[in-house]
Amino acid sequence: MNISLKQYIEQTILPQYDAFDGGHRRDHAQMVIDESLKLAREHGADEQMAYVIAAYHDLGLRIDREKHHIHSGEILIKDEHLRQWFTDAQIGIMRDAVEDHRASSKNPPRTIYGAIVAEADRQIDPTLVIHRTMAFSAKLFPNGDFETLYQRSKDHLLEKYAEGGYMHLWLNSERNVRSLEQLRAIIRDEESLRALCKEWYNQQNQ
Numbered sequence: 001m002n003i004s005l006k007q008y009i010e011q012t013i014l015p016q017y018d019a020f021d022g023g024h025r026r027d028h029a030q031m032v033i034d035e036s037l038k039l040a041r042e043h044g045a046d047e048q049m050a051y052v053i054a055a056y057h058d059l060g061l062r063i064d065r066e067k068h069h070i071h072s073g074e075i076l077i078k079d080e081h082l083r084q085w086f087t088d089a090q091i092g093i094m095r096d097a098v099e100d101h102r103a104s105s106k107n108p109p110r111t112i113y114g115a116i117v118a119e120a121d122r123q124i125d126p127t128l129v130i131h132r133t134m135a136f137s138a139k140l141f142p143n144g145d146f147e148t149l150y151q152r153s154k155d156h157l158l159e160k161y162a163e164g165g166y167m168h169l170w171l172n173s174e175r176n177v178r179s180l181e182q183l184r185a186i187i188r189d190e191e192s193l194r195a196l197c198k199e200w201y202n203q204q205n206q
Contacts, residue, residue, distance in 0.1 A: 035120035115170040124179035
């Protein structure tokens, strides 16, 4: 890894994540970086490009959540500092990859780099996914009781993660395949799903 590039990312880019919501702070960005580097090595991709893509992938959250992937790509391509280390063609590929990382995208990533960051971004720890889903439901319905939040969360989990859901694994990494199967088993088991949702709800209302 180019030391100057690493210093720039660590000192200028990653601190921006400190202002984001709990699911998208610096620890999340670092997790995506670590997993992206691992996948880049496994698939013979440029590690420096994978590193930058991962570091920039959620920066657009500071502008808008719904289109944050597009804004993140714009932030990357407009960052003149990156031209010290990458060609225009490489920067274009990195922007495309950032735009392609979103879980709700119905189209496959345009390059291996998009597939890498999308796969790395899939943090499918079952308990974490369910708790974060409940947290987002509570944000949408701040006065909602448990049943309201539970039903909204269950519907979202089914839509996104169940068999036929809109979330795709483009590289089928061992970590994600195993975790997704565990999550799907919980979603199919109403008692287990309700218990994990109730666990989050009780923690917030102690």
